[in-house]
Amino acid sequence: MLINARVALSLALVFGAGAVSANEGGSASWEREPENEVSNLPSLQRGARNFMAYCSGCHSLKFERYSRLCEDLKITGEQCDALLVRPGDKRTDYIKSSMPEKDAVEWFGKAPPDLSLAARSRGPKWIFNFLTTFHADPASRQTGVNNLQLPGTAMPHVLASLQGVQSVVWQNVEQKGEDGAVTTAREFKGFEPGVSGSLNAQEYDGFVRDTVNFLDYVGDPTQLERQGIGIWVVLFLLMFTGIAYMLKKEYWKDVR
């Protein structure tokens, strides 16, 4: 027991020390889990509102119709028309962006991507970290900001009025290359609040979580229905297998 305790203690020391040095060594991560739940209807509704207010100016959801969205998110037809459908569009239209593609290429160098399947190609975690790690970067002449998830992104910090503009505290770390030469690289140490926005950090995370949640739904709109049906299918198959097994057993009694 004593030996075990010693082993445990030394392991704890080693790993504890590792954790501390990881922090000091600068590999503190900005990566976080989005912890969104597609079954959370109010969150999806807020996410839809966020998307239409802040994203749809540039990004389309060209495989999703307003009508489908409102039906799935339990938004009434009147609310749908009043709050979500863009003026000039019909409820049965696909959700297009308001920006002509030609202008977009001229302004940003490339057209902002359609986000219908962003949550499936990139994943909710990627989007969450993309939207939370914009930071001031004087080296970026286009937008004045950069991003940790997608360095060099052409997208400006559209949510700056909400989040504010944070800066990154970097620290220099010496790295030994394969040839033994020592080079200095900068590593992320933490964020530093800069210009503040209208939301505090917690509120902003909630805002992004709702938006990511909404995109998760749009990426796979049948997922809740699928899981609901799936439970019954699996239960039926288990019952079927049980009965089939009993029948088989009855017949196989004869085999000696």
Add this chain to the structure above:
Amino acid sequence: MSAVIEGKGGFRTWLNKRLPVDQFVEDQLTGYYAPKNFNIWYFFGSLALLMFVLQIVTGIFVTMHFKPGWESAWPSLQVMVREVPYMWLIQGLHVVGASFFFIVVYLHMARAFLYGSYKAPREVLWVIGMLIYLALMAEAFMGYVLPNGNMSFWGAQVIINLFGTIPGIGPDLVEWIRGDYGIGDALLNRFFSLHVVALPLVLLLLIGLHLVALRQVGSNNPDGIEIKEKLGKDGKPLDGIPFHPYYTLKDIVGVGLFLTVFAIVVFFMPTFFGLFQESPNFEPASLVSTPDHIKPVWYFTAYYAILRAIPDQRLGALLMALAVAAFMFMPWLDRGKNKSIRYRGIASKLLLAMFFISFLLLMWLGLQPAEPLYVFMARVCTVTYFAFFILLPFVSKADSNGPVPERVIYHAH
């Protein structure tokens, strides 16, 4: 013996005089004797047939809504699963079904390795089976390319360019396959034609032949004993039982268990952690943005790992082809007197274990990025993979002569 009951009137007699329904049922099911000692490994033949039928049926519906072509393929797939009622389910069954088809086929093949099912008199049965495997690989590859997602596209680039390594005719051959200088409408349309018409017909024919050959020689069993050599007074094998009702009922239990697992994946994890449906394929094909790691779907990655393990691409492609072709020669490479691994020596057991581990490791390595450690491991596994086929004739001859029981081992339950 005619199964038609003489003197009994009615529709059944009328029909049987014109179409031998009863005769067929007797020949194929009630009068076909299979060894009574089948274990769980013997589910996968009927399950493979089930998967074939499922892919055909779901494929018919997917074809109704799919529009092949460079521009149209990917959007038509998205619209189909989002807007056509229950197409998310049918397309989901089809795409997850492809992976499960391979799981079942690999286990079916592993069974043959365990119990020597390829050995005389089942060489032709085995070779037809291997032709099915080849046709299935072509079918799956084309089906994978058709939606024109970004991984489909870049994966197709890599695979089709492999034909370019064939000396002399390579570059012309690649152009002939594509029907163009790059992947575009020409290739996507011909792949559609091959995927929905030509290869399913080839598969249907081969599966039919596989079953005819099986009925001719009879099933092997875990003990590797020929049940036809021990006949009872009635001329039926002592260790055999009629396929129907015994194995039809047992296979239905297998189907139930299998479909339960299948349904859990289809309904709750249809991408299976990005393995059955890869995330880059949720973006349309793009000439300018390459996926981070280009790799085929999991069922091809063992061969892909072999390709990447060899520095010379031409040699790599050759070894990759050899790795598949080597299976064909199993009936003649295995010179053991006993069929089943149960009655072989420790050397044979270790050799087979080495082969299974090599194959699974290669499969895993093919999914990893081409980093030095992984490439090194893939080289080791490539050596052990081929070492199996080279050593098998000697090892099998030397240590599989132990005593085999007279009758199959069966514990009644």
